[in-house]
Amino acid sequence: MHTAAGVEACLPIRSDMDLVWVRQHVRQAAARLGFGLVDQTKLITAASELARNTLVHGGGGQMEATRVGGAGAQGLRLAFTDEGPGIADLDLALSDGYTSGGGLGMGLSGARRLVHDFDIDTRPGSGTTVRVTCWVGRPPRPREEA
Amino acid sequence: MPEHEADGQLATPTHEVRDFLHSRREQIAQRWADEPLFRTVFTVSRDEAVEAGKVIVDALAQVADSDQVEDPDAAGFSEVREQLARMGAARSRAGLSNTQVSSELAALRPPVENLLAADLEQASPEHLRACSTALTVLMGTLRLVAMQSALSEWQALSDRQRLQLMEVATPVIRLWDGIVAVPLIGTLDSARSQIVMETLLNAVVEQHARFAILDITGVPTVDSLVAQHLMKTVAAARLMGAECIVSGIRPAIAQTIVHLGLDLDVITRASLSDALGYALHQLGADIVNPGAGQR
Amino acid sequence: MNDASSRPVTGHVPVLRLGDVLLVTLQGDLHDSTAQQLQQDLAETISRTGVRGVLIDISGVEIVDSFLGRVLAEIAAQAKLLAARTVVAGMRPAVAITLVELGLTLPGLSTALSTEAGMELLARQAPVTRPGGPRQERP
Numbered sequence: 001m002h003t004a005a006g007v008e009a010c011l012p013i014r015s016d017m018d019l020v021w022v023r024q025h026v027r028q029a030a031a032r033l034g035f036g037l038v039d040q041t042k043l044i045t046a047a048s049e050l051a052r053n054t055l056v057h058g059g060g061g062q063m064e065a066t067r068v069g070g071a072g073a074q075g076l077r078l079a080f081t082d083e084g085p086g087i088a089d090l091d092l093a094l095s096d097g098y099t100s101g102g103g104l105g106m107g108l109s110g111a112r113r114l115v116h117d118f119d120i121d122t123r124p125g126s127g128t129t130v131r132v133t134c135w136v137g138r139p140p141r142p143r144e145e146a
Numbered sequence: 147m148p149e150h151e152a153d154g155q156l157a158t159p160t161h162e163v164r165d166f167l168h169s170r171r172e173q174i175a176q177r178w179a180d181e182p183l184f185r186t187v188f189t190v191s192r193d194e195a196v197e198a199g200k201v202i203v204d205a206l207a208q209v210a211d212s213d214q215v216e217d218p219d220a221a222g223f224s225e226v227r228e229q230l231a232r233m234g235a236a237r238s239r240a241g242l243s244n245t246q247v248s249s250e251l252a253a254l255r256p257p258v259e260n261l262l263a264a265d266l267e268q269a270s271p272e273h274l275r276a277c278s279t280a281l282t283v284l285m286g287t288l289r290l291v292a293m294q295s296a297l298s299e300w301q302a303l304s305d306r307q308r309l310q311l312m313e314v315a316t317p318v319i320r321l322w323d324g325i326v327a328v329p330l331i332g333t334l335d336s337a338r339s340q341i342v343m344e345t346l347l348n349a350v351v352e353q354h355a356r357f358a359i360l361d362i363t364g365v366p367t368v369d370s371l372v373a374q375h376l377m378k379t380v381a382a383a384r385l386m387g388a389e390c391i392v393s394g395i396r397p398a399i400a401q402t403i404v405h406l407g408l409d410l411d412v413i414t415r416a417s418l419s420d421a422l423g424y425a426l427h428q429l430g431a432d433i434v435n436p437g438a439g440q441r
Numbered sequence: 442m443n444d445a446s447s448r449p450v451t452g453h454v455p456v457l458r459l460g461d462v463l464l465v466t467l468q469g470d471l472h473d474s475t476a477q478q479l480q481q482d483l484a485e486t487i488s489r490t491g492v493r494g495v496l497i498d499i500s501g502v503e504i505v506d507s508f509l510g511r512v513l514a515e516i517a518a519q520a521k522l523l524a525a526r527t528v529v530a531g532m533r534p535a536v537a538i539t540l541v542e543l544g545l546t547l548p549g550l551s552t553a554l555s556t557e558a559g560m561e562l563l564a565r566q567a568p569v570t571r572p573g574g575p576r577q578e579r580p
Contacts, residue, residue, distance in 0.1 A: 038340075038344055137305065139335075139336050139337030139340055140336055140337075140340055
């Protein structure tokens, strides 16, 4: 039932400036799909975190935005891909407070809490792809650590 | 896809079914409308049923023509979805459950199968089997489509009702200049707490409220999930520059919170009036008890 | 009161001095480098001017991610070392909800509903006392 409705855009993530483009693009795409203000803000923030990961840890890459959904639900899927060193210990990278880049260690784990679906594909030495999806009008999922 | 196969080439079973549906649409619709099922529906006239039957048979023929008998997303099925939505709306107006439509749809199968068997009496047993297999697959997909649209309709309805209920159940009250309160009643799940948080924080901005009181008198139980929702609201209000007070903590709830070892890092008060008193004091406006003598 | 010392250099956010307080107004989408530059500018300006408070108005900011959140927390921490208090004012509800969901509650940060409320808060709070007697303005 969830058929892809076509790739909306593919943006390069090579610099600090590109992060701004990513945020602006996600904002426009989310507004067009009819996301509420809070959900828009969450999705843009998640995109900002993941794009910065792609830039800082992956050495640059790209973001692909796709509209997904059928008759029932509409959503926006964002895929961040890099050809960087990959993530050796995924559980560690996904835990709160873990950082390898001098940040607050909330990038990956925080971004996961801001979206409905989160999927990560990585192997040491062969890059990382993070896919996140938000659905219009769906309530946030409860935190799993509760 | 050409409308008809080239001369001398045998039609595929799927296209045989398509041609059969085209030629027999009138009979199928008539026989369907005669099904005993429709007699229980006083609001549906026979003509109406016949028309509905024709729409569905035409759509099925279109799907067969595109060779997508197994694909519920085939273009032809969009007509079916619209027709089902119309039928569903009509039945629910008549006070019938939405299982009525799927029973009606199931009743389409015997007349179609019988007519096909009659039409292909002269054909070889292999060809007849191939054609009825194609028809069975097509009818199976039709049921899937019906199920999907019933489900998504039900989902949309329940989403709408849930949202309405939550909006109604979350009034934010301005208690004083700079003090707002939201009385929480019922269970606090993720969806509800999201609405409570948004409504309360928007009120904080609109009312320039330095204090926001969350009254949980009407919340039956406080488990770790509810505590987490409360703490998120408290933390978000704090980031905006407002202070939250959780009031209405009944003795049993206080015990539960302690037993669960939950850390409610927030100002709490037993009652809403205590919370209001605290907030007023912080704003420099104390409530003075005039005393019995002055009455 | 209108002792403004804005720095209209590209990549710099203007820092306005109002008496004993530095006022910074953040708008729109900030580059990472602009935020970092602001952090550096503020440290220098506080130590040069000896102000007692920093007020950062973020009512025009639509997104605060963990990077900007960290910059705000670090601005507050370094200002504290320089004997100045920091108040972040006007955070939008959607931004606050997102930050909490992200896991950033920024416990060390003072907040206010608006710049007016922030100014009041800075005025009301007792001046930060530092060991070593009254501070002296550097030339």
